[in-house]
Amino acid sequence: MVLTRGRDAMSTAGRDGDGQGRTGRVVSGLAVALGLVLFLGGFAWAALLYRPYTVPTDSMAPTIGIGDRVLAQRVHGDAVRRGDVVVFQDKVWGNMPMIKRVVGTGGDRIECCDRQGRLMINGKPVEEPYLAAGGPASPTPFTATVPDGRLFLLGDHRTDSVDSRTHLTDGGQGAVPRDAVRARVDATAWPVAGWGMIDRPGSFAALPGGTSRPGPLPLIVTCVIAGAVLILGGAAYGPLARRSAGRGKAAVPHG
Numbered sequence: 150m151v152l153t154r155g156r157d158a159m160s161t162a163g164r165d166g167d168g169q170g171r172t173g174r175v176v177s178g179l180a181v182a183l184g185l186v187l188f189l190g191g192f193a194w195a196a197l198l199y200r201p202y203t204v205p206t207d208s209m210a211p212t213i214g215i216g217d218r219v220l221a222q223r224v225h226g227d228a229v230r231r232g233d234v235v236v237f238q239d240k241v242w243g244n245m246p247m248i249k250r251v252v253g254t255g256g257d258r259i260e261c262c263d264r265q266g267r268l269m270i271n272g273k274p275v276e277e278p279y280l281a282a283g284g285p286a287s288p289t290p291f292t293a294t295v296p297d298g299r300l301f302l303l304g305d306h307r308t309d310s311v312d313s314r315t316h317l318t319d320g321g322q323g324a325v326p327r328d329a330v331r332a333r334v335d336a337t338a339w340p341v342a343g344w345g346m347i348d349r350p351g352s353f354a355a356l357p358g359g360t361s362r363p364g365p366l367p368l369i370v371t372c373v374i375a376g377a378v379l380i381l382g383g384a385a386y387g388p389l390a391r392r393s394a395g396r397g398k399a400a401v402p403h404g
Contacts, residue, residue, distance in 0.1 A: 188376030
């Protein structure tokens with residue numbers, strides 16, 4: 150009689166274990182499926198919106214160093230605001246992709262420098278915290294009025310950047326057409342030590358038109374990481390469950 154009760158208990162435990170195992174397999178399968186959607190979807194989303202670029206010079210240092218690899222969101226020039234770092238291509242500038250910072254838009258009067266060595270936009274001084282400390286906003290003074298539909302571009306390394314200051318006499322006050330913009334830089338992807346989003350300068354936010362908002366790159370990265378965790382967690386469930394079940398069977402008494 151004791152033996153019969155033991156068999157009944159073992160049978161019930163087996164049914165409970167099978168039910169829990171089926172539930173676990175379903176949950177792990179769903180986790181892997183969701184993980185694949187997030188992981189692959191994140192990469193597909195990034196491929197649609199972003200392009201990688203390698204920076205060949207130090208004209209954007211210290212914000213972006215020579216040889217750094219950046220991720221730039223495909224945008225039209227109409228979406229660009231002051232303070233944005235953009236990838237553009239213009240025949241006057243050599244007809245090759247270049248990376249500079251937008252400091253002026255159509256109608257702006259750009260001057261450098263005031264008594265504190267700051268850039269002036271429409272008579273207002275602009276703090277530029279991304280510049281290397283100890284120097285003015287430009288080693289040579291200049292003045293320009295940006296034509297409508299154009300962008301005035303400067304490198305962050307003002308002593309070693311070929312930019313709108315160099316092209317002041319080329320026509321258009323050194324500014325490039327908005328439709329020359331190919332993308333807006335959101336982040337540095339390589340080297341790993343320098344990985345991170347590129348900040349929008351607060352000093353430009355106070356000017357009319359403000360600054361642009363960062364793209365969805367942080368959300369994309371979150372999707373990819375979450376997908377990888379779900380895939381690994383779901384895939385690991387099976388071996389862990391079998392090991393746990395094996396230990397449980399070894400502990401069941403046979404008397």
